[in-house]
Each structure stands twice: as structure tokens, then as C-alpha cells.
Amino acid sequence: MKKKLIKRLIIGFFIGAIIGNVISILSGLPDGELTFISEKLEDSIGLTFGIILNSFLSGLIGAAGFGGSVFYDIEKWSIIKATLSHYVCCIICFTLAFFILYWGDFVTYLIMFIIETIIFLLIWIIIYQIWKKSVRELNENLEKYQKEQENEKSE
Numbered sequence: 001m002k003k004k005l006i007k008r009l010i011i012g013f014f015i016g017a018i019i020g021n022v023i024s025i026l027s028g029l030p031d032g033e034l035t036f037i038s039e040k041l042e043d044s045i046g047l048t049f050g051i052i053l054n055s056f057l058s059g060l061i062g063a064a065g066f067g068g069s070v071f072y073d074i075e076k077w078s079i080i081k082a083t084l085s086h087y088v089c090c091i092i093c094f095t096l097a098f099f100i101l102y103w104g105d106f107v108t109y110l111i112m113f114i115i116e117t118i119i120f121l122l123i124w125i126i127i128y129q130i131w132k133k134s135v136r137e138l139n140e141n142l143e144k145y146q147k148e149q150e151n152e153k154s155e
Helices: 002-031 039-045 047-073 079-100 106-154
Strands: none
Touching: 002 047, 039 047, 047 079, 079 106
């Protein structure tokens, strides 16, 4: 499990950093500008450190998303507990990045928070349905096996 976690954290970090930087660059294009970070962040710590911080915090969001998925691998945990743990990790990382990197005002944060919450609810519903189907199939196969065993014993 530790190897799986480390692998997911590393992959998630790099994917998150790449996506975060691409989004930062694309966010300025509608205005005809090439931006790498928010203007407020650049004014406060400079372009170079701003890009480094943006990459790190975006990577942290990716690591939380990918690495946090190991919560679903803990067999003793319910799907609700795993989903809430994953959700809390992602929300904490997103909130830190949002306000440290000056991605927007509080209203924008609330909108993004609601969107992320809806996405997690959809993920939970999908995973729940997949697990429910798997349990149903396992139970059906177990019943078939038990019937076969009973038939063999009676013969």
C-alpha cells in the first residue's frame, strides 16, 4: 500500500503541476495576455518564485487527488468514510492554493468549492454503483457455487 501511495503521490504531483501551469497560462489568453501567475502573486513575491509556488501548490492538489484515492483501498473503511477523507484532503489543498496563489475573490472560491463538492458527489455515486454491482455479482456467483456444491453432495 505504501508503494502504491508513493507512486500515486508522485504521479499526481507532476500531473497537478502541469495542469496548474497550463491553466494559469490559459487564464490570461482571453484578455490577450500571456500570464504565468496572478498579477497579485507576481507583485507580492515576483514571477520566478510565483511560478515555483504555483507549480508546487498545483502539484499538491494533484497529489491529494491521486494519492488520496488510496483511501478507497482501505478495506475496513466504508465508501462514505473513504470519500469524505479524500474530499477533505482535496478541499484543504485546493483552499490553500486558491488563497495563497490569489486565484480569485471569496465569491469565486465559493463557486469553485460548490463545483468541487458536486464533482465529489458524482464520483461517490459512480463508485457506489460500481461497488454495488460488484457485490451483487459476487453474491450471485457465491449462490451458484453453493448450489453446485449442494448438488455434488446430494449425488
